[in-house]
Amino acid sequence: GEGDGQFWWYEAYFLRWLERSGYDVTYTTDVDTHANGAELLNHKAFFSVAHDEYWSKEMVDAASAARDRGVNLGFFGADAAFWQIRFEASASGTANRVVVCYKSASIDPVQGPTTTVNFRSAPVNRPEQTLEGVQYTSSIAWNTAVPYVVTNSSHWVYAGTGLRDGDSIPSIVGYEMDRLFTTFPGPATTNQTLLSRSPYTIDGGQADYANSSIYQAPSGAWVFGAGTIEWGWGLDTMPWDTVSHVDARVQRITANILDAFLNGAPVVHHLTLTAPATANAGQAFTTTVRAVNSQGNPVTTYTGTVHFTSSDTQALLPADYTFTSADAGVHQFSATLKTAGSQSVTATDTITSSITGSATVTVAATASRLGLTGMTSTTAGTGQTTTVTAYDATGAVYTAYGGTVHFTSSDAQAVLPADYTFTSTDAGAHQFTVALRTAGTQSVTVTDGGATPGSQTVTVSPAAASQLTLSGLVNAAAGTAQTATVTAYDPYGNRATGYTGTDHFTSSDPQATLPAGYTFTSADAGTHQFSMTLRTPGNQTVTVTDNGATPGSQTVTIIAATPSRLGIVTPPTARANQPFNVTVTVYDQFGNVATGYRGTVHFTASDSAAQAAGGLPADYAFTAGDAGTHVFSVTLVTAGTQYISVADYGIGLSVTSAGITVTLM
Numbered sequence: 051g052e053g054d055g056q057f058w059w060y061e062a063y064f065l066r067w068l069e070r071s072g073y074d075v076t077y078t079t080d081v082d083t084h085a086n087g088a089e090l091l092n093h094k095a096f097f098s099v100a101h102d103e104y105w106s107k108e109m110v111d112a113a114s115a116a117r118d119r120g121v122n123l124g125f126f127g128a129d130a131a132f133w134q135i136r137f138e139a140s141a142s143g144t145a146n147r148v149v150v151c152y153k154s155a156s157i158d159p160v161q162g163p164t165t166t167v168n169f170r171s172a173p174v175n176r177p178e179q180t181l182e183g184v185q186y187t188s189s190i191a192w193n194t195a196v197p198y199v200v201t202n203s204s205h206w207v208y209a210g211t212g213l214r215d216g217d218s219i220p221s222i223v224g225y226e227m228d229r230l231f232t233t234f235p236g237p238a239t240t241n242q243t244l245l246s247r248s249p250y251t252i253d254g255g256q257a258d259y260a261n262s263s264i265y266q267a268p269s270g271a272w273v274f275g276a277g278t279i280e281w282g283w284g285l286d287t288m289p290w291d292t293v294s295h296v297d298a299r300v301q302r303i304t305a306n307i308l309d310a311f312l313n314g315a316p317v318v319h320h321l322t323l324t325a326p327a328t329a330n331a332g333q334a335f336t337t338t339v340r341a342v343n344s345q346g347n348p349v350t351t352y353t354g355t356v357h358f359t360s361s362d363t364q365a366l367l368p369a370d371y372t373f374t375s376a377d378a379g380v381h382q383f384s385a386t387l388k389t390a391g392s393q394s395v396t397a398t399d400t401i402t403s404s405i406t407g408s409a410t411v412t413v414a415a416t417a418s419r420l421g422l423t424g425m426t427s428t429t430a431g432t433g434q435t436t437t438v439t440a441y442d443a444t445g446a447v448y449t450a451y452g453g454t455v456h457f458t459s460s461d462a463q464a465v466l467p468a469d470y471t472f473t474s475t476d477a478g479a480h481q482f483t484v485a486l487r488t489a490g491t492q493s494v495t496v497t498d499g500g501a502t503p504g505s506q507t508v509t510v511s512p513a514a515a516s517q518l519t520l521s522g523l524v525n526a527a528a529g530t531a532q533t534a535t536v537t538a539y540d541p542y543g544n545r546a547t548g549y550t551g552t553d554h555f556t557s558s559d560p561q562a563t564l565p566a567g568y569t570f571t572s573a574d575a576g577t578h579q580f581s582m583t584l585r586t587p588g589n590q591t592v593t594v595t596d597n598g599a600t601p602g603s604q605t606v607t608i609i610a611a612t613p614s615r616l617g618i619v620t621p622p623t624a625r626a627n628q629p630f631n632v633t634v635t636v637y638d639q640f641g642n643v644a645t646g647y648r649g650t651v652h653f654t655a656s657d658s659a660a661q662a663a664g665g666l667p668a669d670y671a672f673t674a675g676d677a678g679t680h681v682f683s684v685t686l687v688t689a690g691t692q693y694i695s696v697a698d699y700g701i702g703l704s705v706t707s708a709g710i711t712v713t714l715m
Contacts, residue, residue: 059193060100063282064126067301070286073308080109081146084137087112095122095311098130101226101279104151105131107164107174114181116271122311123273126281126304128260129186129226131178134166170234177234183242183263183275184228188252195224195280195295196250198262202243206316206351207264207274207306211299221295222284223248227260228277237273239265246277264307270344272315274307314345318352321407323397325385330453331416332500334366334386337409339397341379350378354405356397362413364388370400390415417451417478418443419502422494427509430487430542433465438496438504439479440472449477453498461510463487463542464494486510489544515539515546515576518553518602520594525607528561528585528640536594536602537577538570547575551596559608561585561640564592584608585640610678611638613647616705618696623711626687629665632707634696635679636672643678649698656694657712659687666694686712 068075076093083090084106090096096116102125110131117123133151140147151166152158155173158165162173170177170185178185190196197218200208213219230236230244242265249259262277284300310316318341325337341352353374358367366386373381387393393413399405417440424436440451452473457466465485472480486492489512495505515538522534538549550571555564563583570578584590587610593603619633636647653666660666665685672680686692689712697704 056101058288060127060279060282062288063286064097064099066288067282067285067304071305080105081137083112084108085146087115090116090121091119093121095124095308097124097126100127100282102127102130103132104135104149105133105169106135106137108137110134110169110176110181117181117267117273118269118271120269120271122271123181124307124311125182125273125275128228128277128279130182130228131169132186134164134169134174136160136164136166177231179228179230180235180237181273182228183237183265183273184230184261184277185234187227187229187231187260188256188258189226190224190250190252192225195221195278195283196248197221198223198246198278198300199248200245201247202245205243205245205264206310207243207245207303209302209306209316209351211302213299219284219297219299222280222297222300223250223260223278224280226279227258228275229259229261230263237265237267239267241266248277266315266317270319272307272310313347314343316349316351317343318349318354318399318402318405319344320405321356321397321399322346323395323407323409325395325409325411328412328414329387330500331388331390331413332386333416334384335411336382337385337395338380338382339407341373341405348379351375352377352379354402355400357400358383358385359396359398360385360387360393362387362389362393365393365395367395387411387413389413414452415442415448415450416453417441417448417498417501420455420496420498420504422496422504422506424481425484425494425506425508427511428486429511430489430513430540430544431485432513433483433485435481436484436494436506437479437481440501441478447478450474451476451478453500455496455498457482457484457494457496459484459486459492459494461486461488461492461494464492466494487542487544489540489542512544512546512548512576513540513542515549515551515596515599516541517600518594518596520592520602520604522579523582523592523604523606525609526584528587528608528611528638528642529583530611531581531583533579533581534592534604535577535579538599539576545576548572549574549576551598553578553594553596555580555582555592555594557582557584557590557592559584559586559590559592562590562592585642587642587645610642610644610646611640613637613644613649613698613701613703614639616651616696616698616703618694618705618707620684620694620707620710622708623713624686626689626712626714627685629683629685632667632682632684632694633679634682634705636703637678645677647672647676647678648674649700649703651696651698653682653684654695654697655684655686655692657686657688657692660685660692663687686710688712689714 136150137146138148197220200213200217203215245262260277263275283295284297287294322340329335341349355372357370368383396408421439440448442448454471467482493507497503517539519537538546540546552569554567565580591605595601613636617635624630636644650671667682691709695706
């Protein structure tokens with residue numbers, strides 16, 4: 051009496067789940083579809099739910115046209131479009147207010163495409179399964195159900211469900227069911243998949259079965275047929291239900307189908323291949339291959355093998371590659387094209403040739419070789435202009451050259467140009483400035499990663515001297531003759547072989563014997579040896595200058611020479627029997643204190659009584675702490691002028707003091 055029919059028994063479950071899941075749904079009536087079927091084209095999918103048994107020709111035409119224009123169809127029920135009806139005007143003339151269905155061609159006054167019989171029957175002859183994929187077969191007791199039995203479980207519809215062939219989902223097949231009839235034409239497709247075969251016994255006791263089906267129309271639209279009115283029971287429940295048939299697997303199956311309707315099924319329709327719009331011949335570039343569905347969305351499960359081809363017969367292409375799960379449908383490859391012009395690179399699945407994709411790359415011809423000219427033998431540090439020219443394989447200047455050149459040199463100090471990309475205004479030739487700094491035979495090379503490199507070799511001479519160095523001196527004893535080397539260098543560390551300056555020597559050692567001023571000759575080739583002698587102990591420096599270049603110097607440590615004399619210091623007077631100090635110092639031949647002296651000295655005196663009385667020091671061996679000088683205590687006894695003598699008999703040195711006047715107390 052409320053006009054809701056079986057809505058709360060079946061349709062409501064499906065609609066409740068749709069809304070709770072957040073899908074953007076628009077609702078329509080049979081009259082809407084009949085009168086304004088073109089509206090279906092404004093949507094991603096059209097659903098017929100539960101027990102949708104009576105359709106007009108216009109409704110079937112609208113659904114068929116939508117499918118053929120790429121609109122997906124979901125028949126989440128059974129027994130849909132079983133009877134054809136006509137909508138006629140009411141007695142008052144209001145259109146589409148009366149539903150007409152004679153259910154028999156023999157009594158229907160209208161004969162032809164709109165005769166109200168089963169769509170599959172004459173004279174209509176439009177089996178439902180040509181649209182839905184399956185069609186009504188039979189029924190069981192109202193409001194009862196049997197298990198749904200899975201087939202073809204590897205299909206993407208079952209992704210994430212864990213279902214395997216032969217698995218059952220309870221209580222969703224009933225009470226009217228569909229299946230595919232081999233005695234009627236099927237849908238216009240080559241890839242229909244039957245997703246279930248659910249056996250049951252009909253009311254009369256005969257065995258039958260239900261199929262669910264999915265197929266893809268030539269337009270790319272997917273059409274799903276559940277084959278059961280009670281599909282919605284597996285999706286949601288109602289407050290008044292005492293038993294719930296909700297099954298997460300049915301929810302996942304339905305979500306998979308609706309996601310395919312919205313974003314395309316996870317079935318590879320084709321490959322996309324992206325590459326740079328332009329590339330230089332002979333230079334590798336990166337290309338990305340993606341497996342996508344009919345709507346261009348990635349198919350992350352793709353694990354096919356791709357093979358590469360190109361319109362460029364000289365191309366260097368990737369080897370066949372099998373995608374892995376880690377690729378998630380996307381992989382990058384390196385390719386090299388060699389023939390100038392517009393060239394294509396194509397990737398094709400090795401099993402399904404229709405799964406293919408290509409990209410077009412404009413290949414810029416590159417030079418066969420590079421030439422580098424213009425440099426001459428030069429002085430270190432001098433900038434030179436060199437010309438880089440690109441040549442084609444015939445030896446002609448390649449005026450369209452647009453490569454990027456890079457310079458290297460055997461001269462580690464060379465000042466080279468930055469990388470440069472040729473432009474159309476260069477017309478294949480460009481000038482650069484190069485400065486070589488290391489003396490000797492040096493080369494400069496230009497490359498672009500593809501063409502044969504160009505190079506030029508020249509001789510670099512040292513620049514003018516800017517620095518003198520002095521070397522060869524070592525730590526030595528005073529008076530040791532040594533050989534020092536003076537070398538002239540240019541600003542880049544090259545020996546200035548052409549140096550002819552006049553050098554002068556100075557030293558912190560006032561006793562040093564230094565060379566006279568010297569003018570270098572060409573035969574010296576920038577280096578000359580000199581003899582010099584340092585005589586003053588301590589750190590001593592020798593410096594060489596020429597009033598132009600930076601001076602050179604060297605510092606060494608000089609020690610005293612071999613002891614050559616003894617020195618004694620005594621007071622001029624002394625009192626008898628009173629001790630006084632006597633200082634003994636050892637000197638080398640240059641008057642330097644012989645700080646390293648370790649000899650033994652012996653004392654004697656002209657005062658024999660003092661000697662007898664023990665007034666003279668005992669023999670004494672100098673130590674390192676003495677540093678060549680020592681103070682002794684002496685006591686004289688006899689009045690008058692007396693003398694003290696000190697001797698080192700080991701090296702034959704001796705000294706006698708000046709006279710000491712000794713007075714009595």
